[in-house]
Amino acid sequence: MSTTAPTQINTQELSEKQKRFLAPFVKCTKDVFSMMLNWEVSLVGVVTNDLNAVRHHLSGIIGLSGSMRGSLVLSVEQEVALAAATAFLGAPPENVNADVIDTVGELTNMIGGSSKDRLGLDGVSIGLPTVVCGEGHTVNFDPGAHIEMLQFQSPHGPFTVEIALTGIG
Amino acid sequence: MRVLVADDSGIMRKIIIRSLNSVGVTDIVEAADGQEAINAYNSNDIDLILTDWNMPNKSGLDVVTEIRAQGSNVPIIMVTTEAQKGQVIAAIQAGVSDYLTKPFEADDLRAKLDKFVTA
Numbered sequence: 138m139s140t141t142a143p144t145q146i147n148t149q150e151l152s153e154k155q156k157r158f159l160a161p162f163v164k165c166t167k168d169v170f171s172m173m174l175n176w177e178v179s180l181v182g183v184v185t186n187d188l189n190a191v192r193h194h195l196s197g198i199i200g201l202s203g204s205m206r207g208s209l210v211l212s213v214e215q216e217v218a219l220a221a222a223t224a225f226l227g228a229p230p231e232n233v234n235a236d237v238i239d240t241v242g243e244l245t246n247m248i249g250g251s252s253k254d255r256l257g258l259d260g261v262s263i264g265l266p267t268v269v270c271g272e273g274h275t276v277n278f279d280p281g282a283h284i285e286m287l288q289f290q291s292p293h294g295p296f297t298v299e300i301a302l303t304g305i306g
Numbered sequence: 307m308r309v310l311v312a313d314d315s316g317i318m319r320k321i322i323i324r325s326l327n328s329v330g331v332t333d334i335v336e337a338a339d340g341q342e343a344i345n346a347y348n349s350n351d352i353d354l355i356l357t358d359w360n361m362p363n364k365s366g367l368d369v370v371t372e373i374r375a376q377g378s379n380v381p382i383i384m385v386t387t388e389a390q391k392g393q394v395i396a397a398i399q400a401g402v403s404d405y406l407t408k409p410f411e412a413d414d415l416r417a418k419l420d421k422f423v424t425a
Contacts, residue, residue: 172409225317227324239317246315246360247408250387263387265314265360 151183159183159285159300161255162209162248166298169247170291174224178296182288188278190286193217193296195233196276197245200264201253207302209252210276211245213294220293233270242266248298279303307353307424308333312343312369313385314361318408322356322385325415329423340364344372352380354422359386359397367400374401381422385415 151159163180170176184190192212201207213221215233222240223229230236245266253261269276278284278301286299309331313319319336326334335350337343341363347355355373359366370382381403388394389407397405406418 169409172411222317225321236317236320239315243315243317247387250360251389251407251409254387254389259390259392263360265362 155183155185155285159287162252162285162287162298162300165251165255166248166287166289168251169244173244173247174221176224176291176293178289178291180287181290181295184286184288186284187286188284190284190297190299192274192276192299194272195238195241195268195270196274197241197266197268198276199245199249199266201249201261201302202264203262204260205256205302206279207282207300208276208278209245209249210299210301211241211248211296212299213241213244213296217291217294217296238268238270242268252300307331308335308351309423310335310337310343310346310350310352310355310357312337312340312346312355312361312366313358314338315358318358318385322415325412325419326423329416329419331419331423340366340369343369347373347378347380353424355380355382356385357382359384359388359393367397370397370400370402383418383422385410 167178170178193214195218196210196212198208198210218237218241222237225240249263253263282301282303284301286297289296309326311319311322323334335346337346339362357366357369366384383404384397384402385406387408394405404418
């Protein structure tokens with residue numbers, strides 16, 4: 138378990154080291170939402186090492202393995218997931234059905250995959266995404282993982298991208 | 307023409323199928339993993355394949371390799387998040403006809419389809 142106390146800061150307060158580390162994830166998240174959904178999203182905050190951070194209703198989780206080990210979690214409110222699925226399908230789904238779950242999984246896959254490539258690390262592979270849903274659900278990371286939760290605002294509501302990595306400086 | 311769309315994500319298959327429909331293709335066979343894709347190819351007269359890379363059972367790269375090993379020249383477009391140079395080279399060496407990296411804009415996918423879709 139991480140021994141660092143959780144901190145929440147706005148984006149103007151990020152250190153240069155933090156900015157460099159987070160830049161690929163921020164860029165890839167913005168690109169995925171812009172290119173696939175035509176949504177402009179903005180980074181509004183960062184929470185570091187908060188094991189009790191509140192997540193939204195649906196979370197897509199994808200594992201990283203190889204020379205960098207950890208997880209990436211995209212967590213969205215139901216309204217965001219429904220709006221994204223509507224954009225993909227061309228018609229609104231009636232409820233949180235398989236298409237909506239798949240939408241969260243595929244967005245997670247694209248953010249994880251493109252971030253991995255933008256990091257430029259050889260020998261890192263990503264797994265297949267899984268999606269969990271429900272109010273107050275928890276996601277457990279590797280003990281000792283360094284966790285950064287990026288808080289974004291989209292035209293349809295807030296969402297977060299959480300990166301939990303082990304073995305980084 | 308008949309097109310095979312292979313992706314373990316149902317929503318990604320629907321995105322691709324919407325784009326295929328927009329260029330006039332309605333005869334579409336779906337596969338949710340690599341083995342299903344190979345089975346579908348072997349039991350249908352397929353004119354174009356769009357396949358993901360990371361799928362359960364067999365990968366998209368396995369799909370390309372196995373279909374090319376049969377001596378087939380069917381056009382295959384890899385649609386994937388895998389964008390590192392080594393992976394693109396591996397896919398080309400395996401015999402993909404074209405490569406589209408996710409995320410993509412709708413126009414990017416349509417431009418790829420325009421190259422291979424025939425009336």
